[in-house]
Amino acid sequence: MSTSNPIDLLFGGMSKLGPGDDVHTRRALRLLPRTQFKVVVDAGCGAGRQTLVLAKELATLVHAVDTHEPFLSHLRQEARDAGVGHLVQAHPMDMKEIPSAFPHVDLLWSEGAAYNIGFANALATWASSIGPDGFVVVSELSWVREDAPNAAREFFQVGYPDMQPIERNVQIAQASGYKCLETFVLPAESWIDGYYDILEPRAKTLLDHPDDAVREFASETIREIEVFGQSEGSYGYVFYVLQRA
Numbered sequence: 001m002s003t004s005n006p007i008d009l010l011f012g013g014m015s016k017l018g019p020g021d022d023v024h025t026r027r028a029l030r031l032l033p034r035t036q037f038k039v040v041v042d043a044g045c046g047a048g049r050q051t052l053v054l055a056k057e058l059a060t061l062v063h064a065v066d067t068h069e070p071f072l073s074h075l076r077q078e079a080r081d082a083g084v085g086h087l088v089q090a091h092p093m094d095m096k097e098i099p100s101a102f103p104h105v106d107l108l109w110s111e112g113a114a115y116n117i118g119f120a121n122a123l124a125t126w127a128s129s130i131g132p133d134g135f136v137v138v139s140e141l142s143w144v145r146e147d148a149p150n151a152a153r154e155f156f157q158v159g160y161p162d163m164q165p166i167e168r169n170v171q172i173a174q175a176s177g178y179k180c181l182e183t184f185v186l187p188a189e190s191w192i193d194g195y196y197d198i199l200e201p202r203a204k205t206l207l208d209h210p211d212d213a214v215r216e217f218a219s220e221t222i223r224e225i226e227v228f229g230q231s232e233g234s235y236g237y238v239f240y241v242l243q244r245a
């Protein structure tokens with residue numbers, strides 16, 4: 001790779017850009033009371049692991065939204081290789097523009113990406129485009145237990161001070177006009193398999209990269225993985241399956 005962009009150096013070519021896996025994407029889909037949706041949008045799709053699951057399971061067009069064009073190119077290629085190129089439309093755009101680009105969304109999906117514009121802000125922003133009887137399925141880093149070890153508390157005080165307990169995120173969703181159908185926490189394997197187990201050795205090889213920004217990003221990533229190892233299950237990626245109230 002000839003780039004010095006820390007994101008591309010660390011994540012380039014990866015199918016999974018955050019915790020998650022196909023089994024849990026399908027599990028969340030099956031919690032919805034219906035399977036037919038006219039307009040489906042995947043916000044912060046990345047390389048589109050979950051986009052492909054949605055396209056295959058729903059057999060309908062999925063609008064995949066991301067600001068990072070290299071991830072979208074990867075997704076287009078993967079979709080063609082998987083025989084669902086015709087069911088995936090990639091949009092290089094900001095997820096906060098979804099209501100103007102897609103005024104009537106039936107199913108808005110977002111795995112590990114809503115935090116980029118703030119979980120509460122994302123739900124409130126998208127609400128205007130979710131029709132009555134429409135759904136939002138979003139996974140969000142959340143506190144799972146009150147007694148988190150200090151290493152985790154201290155890391156996220158700086159890294160993600162807005163991280164909330166599950167009950168608080170449910171209240172936030174309700175205040176934005178959704179009812180919560182279900183929540184579930186991803187298991188530790190969803191963080192490790194195909195994600196941390198690829199990132200960790202990559203990050204280690206970048207620790208002596210000539211670019212400061214790359215070295216810093218690599219060492220933050222290594223620290224994040226160490227904290228995860230000490231977290232005792234105190235935080236996790238949580239799926240919130242929401243219906244417009």
Ligand SMILES: C[S@@+](CC[C@H](N)C(=O)[O-])C[C@H]1O[C@@H](n2cnc3c(N)ncnc32)[C@H](O)[C@@H]1O
Nearest residue numbers: 017018044045046066067068094095111113116
């Ligand atoms: C942690 S990755 C998750 C990607 C994918 N959903 C997955 O689980 O593999 C977050 C994604 O959000 C994208 N992103 C960040 N800010 C964004 C924004 N404002 N609008 C759209 N996409 C954004 C990033 O480019 C990245 O692909």
